[in-house]
Amino acid sequence: MLSIKNLHASIEGTPILRGINLEVKAGEVHAIMGPNGSGKSTLASVLAGREEYEVTEGEVIFQGKELLELSPEDRAREGVFLAFQYPIEIPGVSTTNFLRTALNQVREYRGLEPLDAVKFLSLMKEKMALVEIDQKLLSRSLNEGFSGGEKKRNEIFQMAMLEPVLSILDETDSGLDIDALRIVSNGVNKLKSEKTATIVVTHYQRLLDYIVPDFVHVLYKGRIVKSGTKELALELEEKGYDWIKEEVDSTATV
Amino acid sequence: MSKDNQILEDLNSKEYEHGWSVEFETDEAPLGLNEDIIRWISTKKEEPSWLLDWRLKAFKIWQSMSEPEWANVNYPKMDLQALRYYSAPKQSKKPKNINEVDPELIAIYERLGISLNEQKRLQGIAIDVVLDSVSVATTFKETLGKLGIIFCSFSEAVKEHPELIQKYLGSVVPMTDNYYAALNSAVFSDGSFCYIPKGVRCPMELSTYFRINAANTGQFERTLIVADDSSYVSYLEGCTAPQRDENQLHAAVVEIYAGTHAEVKYSTVQNWFPGDKEGKGGIYNFVTKRGICAGDHSKISWTQVETGSAVTWKYPSCILKGDYSIGEFYSVAVTNNYQQADTGTKMIHIGKNTKSRIVSKGISAGKSQNSYRGQVQVMKRAHNARNFSQCDSLLMGNQCGAHTFPYIDIANPSAKVEHEATTSKIGEDQIFYCNQRGIATEDAVALIVNGYAKEVLNQLPMEFAVEAQKLLALTLEGSVG
Numbered sequence: 001m002l003s004i005k006n007l008h009a010s011i012e013g014t015p016i017l018r019g020i021n022l023e024v025k026a027g028e029v030h031a032i033m034g035p036n037g038s039g040k041s042t043l044a045s046v047l048a049g050r051e052e053y054e055v056t057e058g059e060v061i062f063q064g065k066e067l068l069e070l071s072p073e074d075r076a077r078e079g080v081f082l083a084f085q086y087p088i089e090i091p092g093v094s095t096t097n098f099l100r101t102a103l104n105q106v107r108e109y110r111g112l113e114p115l116d117a118v119k120f121l122s123l124m125k126e127k128m129a130l131v132e133i134d135q136k137l138l139s140r141s142l143n144e145g146f147s148g149g150e151k152k153r154n155e156i157f158q159m160a161m162l163e164p165v166l167s168i169l170d171e172t173d174s175g176l177d178i179d180a181l182r183i184v185s186n187g188v189n190k191l192k193s194e195k196t197a198t199i200v201v202t203h204y205q206r207l208l209d210y211i212v213p214d215f216v217h218v219l220y221k222g223r224i225v226k227s228g229t230k231e232l233a234l235e236l237e238e239k240g241y242d243w244i245k246e247e248v249d250s251t252a253t254v
Numbered sequence: 255m256s257k258d259n260q261i262l263e264d265l266n267s268k269e270y271e272h273g274w275s276v277e278f279e280t281d282e283a284p285l286g287l288n289e290d291i292i293r294w295i296s297t298k299k300e301e302p303s304w305l306l307d308w309r310l311k312a313f314k315i316w317q318s319m320s321e322p323e324w325a326n327v328n329y330p331k332m333d334l335q336a337l338r339y340y341s342a343p344k345q346s347k348k349p350k351n352i353n354e355v356d357p358e359l360i361a362i363y364e365r366l367g368i369s370l371n372e373q374k375r376l377q378g379i380a381i382d383v384v385l386d387s388v389s390v391a392t393t394f395k396e397t398l399g400k401l402g403i404i405f406c407s408f409s410e411a412v413k414e415h416p417e418l419i420q421k422y423l424g425s426v427v428p429m430t431d432n433y434y435a436a437l438n439s440a441v442f443s444d445g446s447f448c449y450i451p452k453g454v455r456c457p458m459e460l461s462t463y464f465r466i467n468a469a470n471t472g473q474f475e476r477t478l479i480v481a482d483d484s485s486y487v488s489y490l491e492g493c494t495a496p497q498r499d500e501n502q503l504h505a506a507v508v509e510i511y512a513g514t515h516a517e518v519k520y521s522t523v524q525n526w527f528p529g530d531k532e533g534k535g536g537i538y539n540f541v542t543k544r545g546i547c548a549g550d551h552s553k554i555s556w557t558q559v560e561t562g563s564a565v566t567w568k569y570p571s572c573i574l575k576g577d578y579s580i581g582e583f584y585s586v587a588v589t590n591n592y593q594q595a596d597t598g599t600k601m602i603h604i605g606k607n608t609k610s611r612i613v614s615k616g617i618s619a620g621k622s623q624n625s626y627r628g629q630v631q632v633m634k635r636a637h638n639a640r641n642f643s644q645c646d647s648l649l650m651g652n653q654c655g656a657h658t659f660p661y662i663d664i665a666n667p668s669a670k671v672e673h674e675a676t677t678s679k680i681g682e683d684q685i686f687y688c689n690q691r692g693i694a695t696e697d698a699v700a701l702i703v704n705g706y707a708k709e710v711l712n713q714l715p716m717e718f719a720v721e722a723q724k725l726l727a728l729t730l731e732g733s734v735g
Contacts, residue, residue, distance in 0.1 A: 090684055090702055099700075101693055103692075158691065
């Protein structure tokens, strides 16, 4: 589904990603872990098409298409969803209104009729139950005055509504208490299918207790330096990142 | 919700969509401005002599005045002698009702999306349409007449209800008020008049639609709304003009009188031609709008959405004379390209326990300049006056300007006046967030701007709110990215 080859990206001339290679197949969950500043969030942003990052080398193929050639909105319409680490506030625009605009633009791109108000509402009801979100929250201004947990839950609700092919969760666990973490993870798990894939970007192992990955990759200094299964995450939890840093830094100096 | 989407789908046309004009035979005054022209207009309109005298007096006063220069706008002065002060479509005879109006004129309005056919019109809005200098049609007159409501063109009101006109004309905006009000008083050609009798709640929205068609013609209309004690009316005003290279002048006067316990809601969606992308052409919109809350417990509420005009100079105001009277001003002013707007309000607290509320949302894009200018004045005997003002500015890009000029003048120590102001930019973060959900950039801007202006748009009657949202989006097209 997703094939990242030798991806290099920089911001204001500073290289952040320095040769990422990653294959993600339908039905899989990949966790991207790594110490702060290793490039995890940059990878998520580059895949979503954030303009501040300049791709200097490499290619990304998503469902047979050159992802990097597409505008951010077309990537979304092709089925790439990014759950933001810091969801953005849009005053005066309700989640409902926002999503209706989004969903119908996505549908138009895919050659589908726009959903009328009745169908949209019933779809909303269905997805609300899935992520245990209150309708009151959805009629308030998007993310404005939301608690950390409400913001993240809202992100997962949007994901449920837009039914992406590839979901990228950028530090979705940050700022969540244990109950919120459980609810958000449940939502993500219910949305998983054989046709979709998930990339979970996280610093801590605890999210992976709930969203169990098929593969774990450790990002360090802009490269994937170690890949394994969920046991790797447990090992990291126990030993921290220093041993990996040492391993990489020593081979680099040889 | 479906409306919002409709709006977003309607965003395809890129240019000012009402920029066309139509050729038809007109009755025109010769170019220029002098006493003879004023007599010519007055004769043409078969006016009584008291009105001619009133005009001539205003003309004398105007001649002694000079153009105001304090506003934060810059434009080449207009040669007022090169303008035409009267232009009207030729009609073989005066239409008695809508069925007798020239079909060609009706077609113009159909093209603007305004049906004059009462059956076809949405329930609940009566409309008076003004083309260049004259009112061409008023709908639902008979329905309203049964309630004693008078809604007709200004010229007709002069003939049919001279006692009301004589009593109220110039009572809120005197001819001496300012340069453009004096000019309007001398040369005004038509407009709408509305009278709501005691205790009557007007069952439908009343509305005037202004259209400038002719070239080199100034439009000087006058609107007078009188709401007698314990009455209520909601009034809408809309306008468009053809796209022309030269600047055109629109200098209107609106007067509102509200008696005891009366309430008037006045909404405007202003969409005069703003000039092209290089700043060529466009309407100079120099307008005086003022209402007086004459009776106790009366209320006047102004809502305006300003998207058009090359230069706007406009301060819909409230004189809060009655005790416990309330004045409100809700405004969204959008400027793009080379547009300039200097707009705001005046709230004059005279009565005791008077309240006013000001919510102004400025949006500047391109190379435009957008100023809020507002005055809150609390007179000596206005005990317990309250004002709340909120002035927000939204900037798009880095070549535009937003300015706020609040004046506060308090002569009574019991007054409580609050002023809040914010300036923000549409964040790239916000746009990217929308993009990431599949929303194209232009639609994202429309969504964000409409959210920002929501508090004001919510004040508009439904049909107008939809129109206003569309206009906001259209005005800002191409201003990001």
